[in-house]
Amino acid sequence: MIETLTCDAELDARGLNCPLPLLKAKMELNRLASGAVLKVIATDAGSQRDFSTFARLSGHTLLHETAESGTYTYWLRKA
Structure with missing residues (x-):
């Protein structure tokens, strides 16, 4: 199942409100190599719209x- 999808980095953004989960994810993606996967865990319902x-x-x-x-958990592959 997708839960076993491997990630290169994980970001715990639980308890943070918009726009912090997305801003922290952008900063983390900047550190990663192209093609790397970032897993983000958030509790802000607005993050669903933000991440897509x-x-x-x-x-x-x-x-x-x-x-x-x-x-809410997201798996993003860096461009």
């Missing part, structure tokens, strides 16, 4: 996202 829009506009790939009990 960010991926589309930035050229990064949103590989998968889950929403379970108020926790």
Whole structure:
């Protein structure tokens, strides 16, 4: 299943409100090599819209996202 998708880095953004999860994800992606996968865990419901829009506009790939009990997890592949 996708939960076993490997990641090169993980960012715990739980408890942070918009736009901090996305800003921290952008900073983390800047550190990673092209093709690397970043897993982001957030609790801000607005992050669902933010991450899909960010991926589309930035050229990064949103590989998968889950929403379970108020926790949102995203897997982004750096362009």
